[in-house]
Amino acid sequence: MKNDNMIEVKGVSKSFGGLKAVSDCSLQVEKGSITGLIGPNGAGKTTLFNIVAGTLMPDQGQIIFDGEDVTALKPHELHAKGMLRTFQIAHEFSAMTALENLMVAASEQPGESLFQSWFNIKHVTDFDLEVRKMALDVIDFLHLGHVKNELAGNLSGGQKKLLELGRTMMTDAKAVLLDEVAAGVNKTLLKDLASNIQRMNRELGYTFFVIEHDMDLIAELCDPVIVMAQGTKIAEGPMEDIRNNPEIVEAYFGTAVEAAS
Numbered sequence: 001m002k003n004d005n006m007i008e009v010k011g012v013s014k015s016f017g018g019l020k021a022v023s024d025c026s027l028q029v030e031k032g033s034i035t036g037l038i039g040p041n042g043a044g045k046t047t048l049f050n051i052v053a054g055t056l057m058p059d060q061g062q063i064i065f066d067g068e069d070v071t072a073l074k075p076h077e078l079h080a081k082g083m084l085r086t087f088q089i090a091h092e093f094s095a096m097t098a099l100e101n102l103m104v105a106a107s108e109q110p111g112e113s114l115f116q117s118w119f120n121i122k123h124v125t126d127f128d129l130e131v132r133k134m135a136l137d138v139i140d141f142l143h144l145g146h147v148k149n150e151l152a153g154n155l156s157g158g159q160k161k162l163l164e165l166g167r168t169m170m171t172d173a174k175a176v177l178l179d180e181v182a183a184g185v186n187k188t189l190l191k192d193l194a195s196n197i198q199r200m201n202r203e204l205g206y207t208f209f210v211i212e213h214d215m216d217l218i219a220e221l222c223d224p225v226i227v228m229a230q231g232t233k234i235a236e237g238p239m240e241d242i243r244n245n246p247e248i249v250e251a252y253f254g255t256a257v258e259a260a261s
């Protein structure tokens with residue numbers, strides 16, 4: 001049977017001591033979508049993301065990724081299957097250039113194997129050339145050509161976020177989990193970031209699952225938007241509908257959603 005979901009969360013629960021952070025939560029992220037996850041502080045969004053990304057085991061429930069049960073898999077195993085997470089704080093190698101940061105993110109690094117490189121120098125050279133070309137394409141795609149030889153540590157917060165997005169493009173990612181990508185990014189670069197996420201989605205077919213506190217960014221990027229409260233999904237739909245649902249706005253957001261509209 002055809003499965004249109006990239007990620008399925010099925011009846012997931014997770015407690016910390018006596019506190020139920022995620023409670024019998026089920027939701028789906030459709031293939032090819034940019035799905036948003038919003039909710040008040042403490043709603044369980046980060047805990048759920050950690051479970052989906054393999055850094056936390058749920059007490060109950062399952063995570064299905066592209067039709068396969070991946071509940072017990074570790075982050076690097078999920079990475080190999082095409083699920084990647086970017087962090088609120090970008091994880092660049094500050095003493096390497098922007099271009100080199102992209103090159104080291106390529107999924108296969110035959111250069112790492114001494115045995116292979118000793119006996120197969122041509123293969124390594126070809127691979128390096130190919131990776132370099134791919135990294136230059138990604139730099140072009142993200143309009144970062146002017147900083148490609150700059151040390152990543154010298155880039156602005158927003159440029160580092162763009163670079164992190166670029167690192168996902170150097171792998172065979174199918175789904176990218178974005179964790180508060182707008183945090184610390186100025187308005188101009190935020191536009192670049194948003195348009196690149198949209199282009200990666202439309203032109204390259206990436207599925208995105210996005211936690212974000214910036215409601216304007218959620219409204220611009222995401223459809224559908226899933227609302228979480230008290231550890232579970234309480235609503236789902238276009239941001240417009242969520243904003244116009246007085247019960248949700250009043251019960252869970254106060255004036256925050258209205259202020260952003």
Ligand SMILES: Nc1ncnc2c1ncn2[C@@H]1O[C@H](COP(=O)(O)OP(=O)(O)OP(=O)(O)O)[C@@H](O)[C@H]1O
Nearest residue numbers: 016019020021039040041042043044045046047048
């Ligand atoms: N490692 C942990 N140990 C104990 N309690 C935790 C842990 N991680 C999260 N919690 C608690 O679980 C609940 C859900 O937290 P979580 O960070 O998942 O919410 P959130 O929706 O991401 O909130 P925010 O928007 O503030 O980041 C909170 O009450 C939090 O204090």
